[in-house]
Amino acid sequence: MSQSRSVRLSHRTVLTILLVLVVAAGLVLAVFQPWKAFTNTEVNEALPAPSSPSTETQTVSPRPAAAPKDLAEGRFVTHEHATSGLARTVRLADGGHVLRLEDLKTSDGPDVRVYLSTRDAEAVKTGLGDGAVELGKLKGNLGNQNYTVPAGTDLSQFRSAVLWCQRFSVAFGAADLSTATG
Template structure:
């Protein structure tokens, strides 16, 4: 029985094995398809922004590192900013804001994940008092790559 469980676990995790992930050397390039779909920028201007929350990424099933911060501007628009972010690639990776690492009450930020420095708009319906975890989630296999608890 233990062998069967081990085999099922191995097959399940094999779906989210290490692949190449797009680095983010120039997110202002119009030739980068990840940029156009994510509306990202490399150097987020913090002038006039208020830092609301921040956290460090921790590993889950895959190595994940970097810092994530949430800023708010004078118009109450919030931005999720990744600094020195790095994770393994996988199929169907998403970035979620959730209440916990178990994907409780989550909201999807994007369906594209890339390494480097980037910023993403946070939807207005996100409740940062509750949804205070940033998850790198493989939707296809329900695998948590890494996470950051925001404080």
């Protein structure tokens, strides 16, 4: 004669297990944000245009505004997520600088930031390196967008533009910045 053994859990134990599972699921969702794998955010900003002087302050023959000048550029290469597009550093007519991302295509992510790094695009797979400058959160994973470079930043010190996931410390992709021709 065999005896069957049954385990009975109290209502309190069942509720505790369910509560733990709900909290764990909430934490997983908050950290990984899996819905981002299925979403896209497109941004299409124009390159900042020079401001024209007001008619009150114009002289008889106003000087034409200086055109933006490309300083360096490079194509994105894929690291942790498929990434393509062009990164350009541009000096604006007012003397300021922007990093411009054009035709960008990458994955959406939970905390993707745009950086300039002193390391080349291949080397940032293992980290941004000393002296990296954050330009802000990625505005969208598709399209054309501008990121203001802080005043006083010596762009000659930077070798790449990087899309970096802060939460997981990985590069989505990076672009070596080579001196622009022309």
